[in-house]
Amino acid sequence: MGNLLYDQLFAPHSANPTVFLSQPDGQDITYAAFVARAAQIAHVLTANGVEPGDRILVQAPKCVEMVALYAATLQVGAIFLPLNTAYTKDEVSYFAGDATPKLLVGSDSAVEALSEIAHEVGATLLTLNSDGSGSLMASVDAQPETFPTAARGADDLAALLYTSGTTGRSKGAMMSHDNLLSNSVSLVDEWRITDADRLLHALPIFHTHGLFVALNTALLSGATVVFLKNFDLDMLFAELADATMLMGVPTFYTRLLADHRLSPDIVSTMRLFISGSAPLLAETHIAFTERTGHHILERYGMTETNMITSNPYDGDRRAGTVGAPLPGVEVKVVDPDTGANLDPGEVGMIEVRGRNVFSGYWQMPEKTAAELRENGFFITGDLGSFSDDGYLSIVGRAKDLIITGGYNVYPKEIEDVLNTVDGVLESAVFGVPDPDFGETIIAAIVPETTAGVSEDTLRTAVENGLARFKHPCVFKMLEALPRNAMGKVEKKKLRDAHS
Numbered sequence: 001m002g003n004l005l006y007d008q009l010f011a012p013h014s015a016n017p018t019v020f021l022s023q024p025d026g027q028d029i030t031y032a033a034f035v036a037r038a039a040q041i042a043h044v045l046t047a048n049g050v051e052p053g054d055r056i057l058v059q060a061p062k063c064v065e066m067v068a069l070y071a072a073t074l075q076v077g078a079i080f081l082p083l084n085t086a087y088t089k090d091e092v093s094y095f096a097g098d099a100t101p102k103l104l105v106g107s108d109s110a111v112e113a114l115s116e117i118a119h120e121v122g123a124t125l126l127t128l129n130s131d132g133s134g135s136l137m138a139s140v141d142a143q144p145e146t147f148p149t150a151a152r153g154a155d156d157l158a159a160l161l162y163t164s165g166t167t168g169r170s171k172g173a174m175m176s177h178d179n180l181l182s183n184s185v186s187l188v189d190e191w192r193i194t195d196a197d198r199l200l201h202a203l204p205i206f207h208t209h210g211l212f213v214a215l216n217t218a219l220l221s222g223a224t225v226v227f228l229k230n231f232d233l234d235m236l237f238a239e240l241a242d243a244t245m246l247m248g249v250p251t252f253y254t255r256l257l258a259d260h261r262l263s264p265d266i267v268s269t270m271r272l273f274i275s276g277s278a279p280l281l282a283e284t285h286i287a288f289t290e291r292t293g294h295h296i297l298e299r300y301g302m303t304e305t306n307m308i309t310s311n312p313y314d315g316d317r318r319a320g321t322v323g324a325p326l327p328g329v330e331v332k333v334v335d336p337d338t339g340a341n342l343d344p345g346e347v348g349m350i351e352v353r354g355r356n357v358f359s360g361y362w363q364m365p366e367k368t369a370a371e372l373r374e375n376g377f378f379i380t381g382d383l384g385s386f387s388d389d390g391y392l393s394i395v396g397r398a399k400d401l402i403i404t405g406g407y408n409v410y411p412k413e414i415e416d417v418l419n420t421v422d423g424v425l426e427s428a429v430f431g432v433p434d435p436d437f438g439e440t441i442i443a444a445i446v447p448e449t450t451a452g453v454s455e456d457t458l459r460t461a462v463e464n465g466l467a468r469f470k471h472p473c474v475f476k477m478l479e480a481l482p483r484n485a486m487g488k489v490e491k492k493k494l495r496d497a498h499s
């Protein structure tokens with residue numbers, strides 16, 4: 001039967017002398033050495049009782065060994081469950097209780113909390129630190145460099161990724177081998193990734209973007225990954241000189257633009273800048289082109305679905321849009337109440353179907369049934385509209401929609417107006433409960449400089465650009481917007497702080 005994902009991503013590289021992960025400190029690891037390392041870790045996993053179908057919960061710092069642990073998990077037929085390193089003991093305890101992993105892997109600094117959790121759920125605890133040390137690796141060198149790969153088919157689970165859970169408890173999205181493989185195959189093709197590429201990797205690897213979009217596509221094509229522990233501008237500029245691709249969140253691009261070193265010369269070997277995970281402001285897209293000559297390619301996806309749409313590699317990469325559905329992915333915009341298809345230009349719920357779409361939420365059949373239709377369409381929770389020529393634009397999350405005095409107001413429409421006001425760096429618009437109107441509108445504004453921006457200017461801009469019911473009642477000046485690890489603005493935090 002083979003092992004669908006392992007056989008495609010890792011097995012072909014067992015004798016490949018190309019560098020897979022290149023690190024700024026000069027510690028490069030070739031594909032062949034990586035595959036051997038992963039096999040050694042696979043032996044450690046089985047020695048610790050891990051069997052096919054078991055979950056391995058990993059809350060470890062970004063390091064080469066964590067990537068090898070991902071490969072080893074697949075090779076033994078287990079399910080990889082990476083967690084945000086920022087999660088607290090209570091949060092990790094919830095995930096462990098829900099997923100009942102056989103093995104927990106975390107850093108020595110968290111060993112006290114993790115051993116309590118491991119004890120609670122009857123799991124074994126091993127440690128892994130950012131320098132690659134820890135009990136997971138202690139006996140690795142003594143293990144054989146090959147491992148008999150466990151059989152796993154298309155529908156078997158490869159990973160369990162918990163959604164960020166901005167409303168209620170996080171849910172574990174069950175990702176099958178075929179969900180992950182089919183999407184990576186499409187992306188490699190769409191973005192023309194080859195073994196000549198050097199991909200700058202500065203994303204976390206506990207999230208679908210850094211883990212699957214970036215690493216799986218590199219593995220599939222044999223590209224070299226320049227593996228940075230985090231987004232550090234000095235390191236990024238040092239590595240840009242001979243890189244060919246960057247996958248980033250919008251904040252990467254605003255930070256690059258704010259740095260005087262960004263110039264056409266420094267990006268002369270680059271062929272592709274990709275952005276996703278949060279909306280890229282049209283003005284960032286445009287400013288980046290003016291500064292570097294490159295059109296950022298914006299794509300759209302989510303944990304449960306992998307990647308859904310992409311702007312074209314060849315052709316018009318349109319600012320403010322996320323492009324067209326990837327091959328094999330069906331996307332429709334429907335009336336959220338009736339489910340009826342809407343015409344281009346009309347805003348509605350985005351639904352998606354394809355091999356990329358997950359198999360459901362771990363042990364949550366009701367939540368699965370509420371979001372995954374019987375006909376296979378997943379209700380994304382994102383609102384958007386198609387243009388006449390098939391480009392999708394995202395308007396925002398449905399739960400962020402403001403209903404004031406019976407009118408639907410899309411925060412993005414107001415943010416777009418505010419962001420063009422001189423002196424505004426960025427804005428976030430949200431609704432708070434109001435006894436009269438149901439909700440009233442608040443705009444959080446981050447001024448460009450300490451000189452600030454006057455409320456009058458902001459009021460004039462919205463009065464000139466928007467119908468009266470869309471005018472924010474209150475403008476709050478903030479130094480920065482609250483964002484999660486992927487650069488998404490946390491509107492729930494804003495609502496909680498200002499209602």
Ligand code: AMP
Pocket residue numbers: 163164208275276277278279280298299300301302303304322380382394396397486
């Ligand atoms: P996650 O599951 O953490 O990857 O978050 C997925 C959500 O991020 C989507 O449902 C969208 O709301 C948002 N998102 C991802 N990519 C984009 C994009 N290019 N533009 C706007 N929102 C995006």
